[in-house]
Amino acid sequence: MPRDRMLVGIDFSKNRADVALLKESGELRVRHRGFANHQSGYLQAKELILKTLCEHELSGIDVAGEATSYYWLPLFVGMEQDTDLASYDLKLYLLNPKWVRWYKKSQPSNHKNDRIDPRYIGDYLRTHRPASAWHYDERWMPVRIYTRLRFHLVKSLSREKNLFNLYLFLAYTTYTQRKPFSTPLAAISRALLRDAELLDAFQDGNVEEMADWLHQHSHYLGNPGQSAQRLRQVLQERYLLPDALASAVQQGIEILLDTIHRLEERISQIEGWIADLTRTDFPEVAGLDSIPGIGPVFASGIAAEIGDLKRFSNVPHWNEKKQLFRPRRPQELTAAIAK
Numbered sequence: 001m002p003r004d005r006m007l008v009g010i011d012f013s014k015n016r017a018d019v020a021l022l023k024e025s026g027e028l029r030v031r032h033r034g035f036a037n038h039q040s041g042y043l044q045a046k047e048l049i050l051k052t053l054c055e056h057e058l059s060g061i062d063v064a065g066e067a068t069s070y071y072w073l074p075l076f077v078g079m080e081q082d083t084d085l086a087s088y089d090l091k092l093y094l095l096n097p098k099w100v101r102w103y104k105k106s107q108p109s110n111h112k113n114d115r116i117d118p119r120y121i122g123d124y125l126r127t128h129r130p131a132s133a134w135h136y137d138e139r140w141m142p143v144r145i146y147t148r149l150r151f152h153l154v155k156s157l158s159r160e161k162n163l164f165n166l167y168l169f170l171a172y173t174t175y176t177q178r179k180p181f182s183t184p185l186a187a188i189s190r191a192l193l194r195d196a197e198l199l200d201a202f203q204d205g206n207v208e209e210m211a212d213w214l215h216q217h218s219h220y221l222g223n224p225g226q227s228a229q230r231l232r233q234v235l236q237e238r239y240l241l242p243d244a245l246a247s248a249v250q251q252g253i254e255i256l257l258d259t260i261h262r263l264e265e266r267i268s269q270i271e272g273w274i275a276d277l278t279r280t281d282f283p284e285v286a287g288l289d290s291i292p293g294i295g296p297v298f299a300s301g302i303a304a305e306i307g308d309l310k311r312f313s314n315v316p317h318w319n320e321k322k323q324l325f326r327p328r329r330p331q332e333l334t335a336a337i338a339k
Contacts, residue, residue, distance in 0.1 A: 005060040006053060006090075009122025012037065012071040018119035019045055021052055026126050029056070030116060037071060042078055046085065053088055061091035064125035066097045077136050089251050093125055094134040139295045140307045141275055147301035157263040160184070164256040168193070170249045173238045179232035181221075186219035190257055192231075196250045203235040216331050284309070 006029060007022040007047055021030040030052055035041035061081060067071045076092055077236045078084055100117075103124045132162060168175050168184055173192075179191040192199060202210050210228035214221055241249065246328035278285045278300050 004056075004058055005062055006056070007122045007126055008049065008057045008063040009118040009120070010063065010067045010072070010075070011117040011121060014067055014071055017041060017045065017075060018118045018198075019048070020122050021049070022119065022122040022126065024126065025124050027212065037075065042075055045075075046079075046082065050076050050084060051164075051194040057329075059089070060091070061085065062091045062125060062129075064093040064095055064099055064121050075227065078135065080136050083212060092135070095121065095124060095130070099128065103128065104225065122211050123296060131142060137307050140304050142280075143274065143300055144304040144307075146270055146274045146277065147297070147304050150274070151301070153263055153267050153270070157260065157267065160256055160259050160263065164253065164260060167249055167252045167256060170201075170241070171196075171238065171246070171253060172234050175218070175234050178230045178234045178237075180227045180234060184244055185260065188214065188221070190261075191217065194254055194257065198237060202232060205232075207232055218291040258319065271297055278303075 001093070003126045004024050007024065011018040011020065013039055016034050018034045020028065020032050023029050030136075033045070033048060035045045047296040048080075049061065052058070065076065066293070067168070078095070079090060080092060082090075100121055104120050107120070165176060175184055183189065184193075206226070207228050211234065214227055215224040218224075254284065274297060278296070282300075282303070284303040284306075285296065285299045288294050288302055289296050291299075294302075
């Protein structure tokens with residue numbers, strides 16, 4: 001007769017990993033223990049788990065944790081690669097925190113604390129076990145780190161650009177309306193916005209001289225004369241701020257331009273890393289990139305979030321007639337992967 005397995009619920013935070021060891025019935029096997037969320041804390045948690053498995057002669061271990069940022073990742077990777085735990089048929093399950101939160105609402109009212117939460121996580125695994133276990137995907141995880149980092153920086157860049165446009169309104173009210181250049185962040189526009197004294201001189205200057213200056217400093221302007229005319233109109237329509245306020249706004253514009261430039265450089269650098277990593281042996285990215293409008297970076301992000309397609313073939317098939325799950329047949333696995 002097969003021996004029991006042990007359920008482990010882990011509540012992760014930046015500094016702690018709170019652990020609850022449960023029986024398959026849902027009762028606590030060992031009282032709550034808290035460990036530091038670093039290598040030494042992991043070794044202490046592992047010692048407790050192995051000791052409990054040995055004392056109760058258990059056959060295996062199922063571990064569940066919430067996907068709380070990346071605080072769960074090092075411990076899960078360490079557990080999967082630990083040979084001592086592998087001998088107990090270790091299975092790891094990553095849970096959506098929303099699932100656990102709704103499950104807790106179905107239970108008797110209780111205050112949230114680190115002693116209770118890991119038990120709820122373990123009990124959720126007992127009653128709502130995911131169809132497939134979590135595995136460290138060595139091939140896709142680095143790509144996912146890069147694409148998510150790029151996504152974070154792109155959002156930061158968007159936020160900085162919005163703030164830049166606000167400061168631009170304060171200094172040059174109709175700049176985005178008159179559009180002297182294709183975009184306020186064009187190279188020639190950035191150069192001018194850094195030089196408030198030159199713009200002050202342009203306000204009452206000769207339009208033809210302004211056009212000549214623009215032509216000398218930018219060879220991408222289709223019509224320097226039109227740009228000069230629109231720029232002069234912007235300078236004449238701006239609000240005249242007090243000197244102290246105008247100085248503060250100008251410094252803000254220069255700082256934001258520097259920040260935007262640095263973010264653009266870092267995003268370009270990460271895109272290079274993604275391209276280098278996925279250039280070979282990533283047919284999934286190449287296939288998505290072949291779709292018009294997707295592009296290599298977007299394709300890498302989609303593929304990285306999906307991960308290994310074979311993991312979907314391990315999901316049991318629901319037999320409607322018998323009202324139970326059964327393993328997929330070989331031909332069904334082949335068809336699932338082909339799709």
